[in-house]
Amino acid sequence: MNSSADTPGASGPLEATLASERERAVTVFQGIQDEAELRRVRATFLGGKGSIKDLMKQIPSVEKERRKEMGRSINALKQWVEQQFDTALAALHHARLEQALGASVDITWPGRTPATGALHPLTQVTQELVDVFSTLGFDVAEGPQVDLYEYNFDKLAFPPDHPATDMQDSFFVRTDAPKTLLRTHTSTIQVREMLSRKPPLAIVSPGAVYRRDDDVTHSPMFMQLEGLWVDKKVSFTHLRGVLDAFAQSFFGPEVGVRLRPSYFPFVEPGAEVDIACIFCKPWERNAKRTAQCRICKGSGWLEILGCGMVHPEVFEHVGYDPEQYSGFAFGLGIDRIAMLRYQITDIRLLYENDVRFLEQF
Numbered sequence: 001m002n003s004s005a006d007t008p009g010a011s012g013p014l015e016a017t018l019a020s021e022r023e024r025a026v027t028v029f030q031g032i033q034d035e036a037e038l039r040r041v042r043a044t045f046l047g048g049k050g051s052i053k054d055l056m057k058q059i060p061s062v063e064k065e066r067r068k069e070m071g072r073s074i075n076a077l078k079q080w081v082e083q084q085f086d087t088a089l090a091a092l093h094h095a096r097l098e099q100a101l102g103a104s105v106d107i108t109w110p111g112r113t114p115a116t117g118a119l120h121p122l123t124q125v126t127q128e129l130v131d132v133f134s135t136l137g138f139d140v141a142e143g144p145q146v147d148l149y150e151y152n153f154d155k156l157a158f159p160p161d162h163p164a165t166d167m168q169d170s171f172f173v174r175t176d177a178p179k180t181l182l183r184t185h186t187s188t189i190q191v192r193e194m195l196s197r198k199p200p201l202a203i204v205s206p207g208a209v210y211r212r213d214d215d216v217t218h219s220p221m222f223m224q225l226e227g228l229w230v231d232k233k234v235s236f237t238h239l240r241g242v243l244d245a246f247a248q249s250f251f252g253p254e255v256g257v258r259l260r261p262s263y264f265p266f267v268e269p270g271a272e273v274d275i276a277c278i279f280c281k282p283w284e285r286n287a288k289r290t291a292q293c294r295i296c297k298g299s300g301w302l303e304i305l306g307c308g309m310v311h312p313e314v315f316e317h318v319g320y321d322p323e324q325y326s327g328f329a330f331g332l333g334i335d336r337i338a339m340l341r342y343q344i345t346d347i348r349l350l351y352e353n354d355v356r357f358l359e360q361f
């Protein structure tokens with residue numbers, strides 16, 4: 001293509017056309033975003049009515065000795081156009097692929113970790129509680145959430161006029177079967193276990209229970225864990241020992257336990273159980289800190305469960321001989337333990353299942 005014959009104006013109009021077409025081919029394919037347009041432009045050179053065909057037709061009009069050279073020049077132009085077209089087409093395909101793949105990928109960036117789920121805080125606390133009591137020799141027992149009124153109240157020696165038995169305080173279930181309700185405590189599991197097993201037995205029963213309460217510290221559904229130990233010669237000191245062992249392994253070795261007399265229909269005697277406040281740590285004897293503690297309100301104690309020696313009447317209802325056997329029972333709110341542990345002030349957060357809340361645990 002460097003021969004003087006290609007220089008415009010060096011000889012006739014054929015050479016001039018050849019040179020201008022070559023120049024046109026350099027730029028005309030650039031920036032075309034559409035393949036059909038690209039092919040249309042190519043046809044203006046190489047098509048049946050294209051400029052190269054036209055040039056070929058004019059060869060016979062050139063002087064005989066220059067025809068061969070002209071033929072080579074036109075062929076070179078043809079190859080040049082093909083090359084420009086191929087390059088533009090490849091660029092167009094590449095751009096389209098890039099667009100389909102989105103932004104270019106830098107494979108040296110660290111990968112994205114998939115979001116993994118976690119156990120709900122109540123499940124975590126339940127599992128820890130069960131671990132502690134399993135170590136102390138308790139089995140885990142479960143039961144239905146819809147249960148008989150008889151198991152929920154009568155067998156547990158609730159007097160018929162006890163406020164908990166009132167229609168306003170429990171969720172009753174309409175059924176043709178005997179009086180049925182959503183259990184108000186997991187004590188129904190204890191009744192079922194005692195009816196189906198002979199002593200000795202030691203069980204803990206975690207699960208959801210239902211009461212008609214709804215405010216920042218009460219939810220209509222909440223979680224309880226109750227424990228029961230029945231054997232010959234089980235005494236209040238065994239109960240105290242189990243409570244101490246539980247408090248120390250769950251909350252920490254310094255955490256002491258205090259019992260206050262209380263009343264529950266199914267135990268005699270009954271007691272409320274407090275643990276030393278795990279926030280102001282009264283065992284460190286920082287009286288000022290305890291006085292200012294908002295969690296225990298300055299008392300140094302946190303109420304966590306209720307307990308007592310199983311009432312002889314309960315044993316009679318399930319066919320155990322109260323002369324031969326004795327036992328203790330305790331019950332705690334898993335929600336209350338979780339709220340203390342994580343300093344949650346509204347129980348409803350535990351049941352709304354907002355991921356922003358749950359992923360903190």
Ligand SMILES: [Zn+2]
Pocket residue numbers: 277278279280281290293294295296297298299300301
């Ligand atoms: Zn405190």
